[in-house]
Amino acid sequence: MKIDPRQIPEEGLSLSGSLPVTDYDLPPGETQGWDKINYRFNLVRTGKEVTITGTLDSEFKITCARCLDPMPWSLNINDFCQVCPIQDDALLDLTPLIREDIILALPLAARCELDGAGRCPYSGRVFTPSDRDDFAEKRRATVWRDLDRLKTEN
Numbered sequence: 001m002k003i004d005p006r007q008i009p010e011e012g013l014s015l016s017g018s019l020p021v022t023d024y025d026l027p028p029g030e031t032q033g034w035d036k037i038n039y040r041f042n043l044v045r046t047g048k049e050v051t052i053t054g055t056l057d058s059e060f061k062i063t064c065a066r067c068l069d070p071m072p073w074s075l076n077i078n079d080f081c082q083v084c085p086i087q088d089d090a091l092l093d094l095t096p097l098i099r100e101d102i103i104l105a106l107p108l109a110a111r112c113e114l115d116g117a118g119r120c121p122y123s124g125r126v127f128t129p130s131d132r133d134d135f136a137e138k139r140r141a142t143v144w145r146d147l148d149r150l151k152t153e154n
């Protein structure tokens, strides 16, 4: 997404619309049906800088790290904020800034919320507490085991 600083009026500029995901070189890995990113930006020019604040949001499916089934996911960035210096009124390219914020907002391992009975609302699969071990829990267990081992060695 490129912005022409000369087109930002004194009172600022509001922009909204959607951006094609393919322009943002995002890791498609665990997602499905992710085609656009909606944006709502306010641009204010002050001297040699443009301040861009606003929101980014997107809806798509992501693979549940627990069931390995796709589940709906909504990505919301409510505090997009960037200050870009203007050089010779050249176009400002927001693409890398938007890309970075989106990558940071993507979950490392998305997981469905199980209901009280341990049932996944998307796959319908029921998980007993012992099935619910996820990577973080296993990792924690390993850390404690390693610590214990250290203790006995010393």
Ligand SMILES: [Zn+2]
Residues within 6 Å of the ligand: 064, 066, 067, 068, 069, 071, 111, 112, 113, 120, 121, 122, 123
């Ligand atoms: Zn699930």
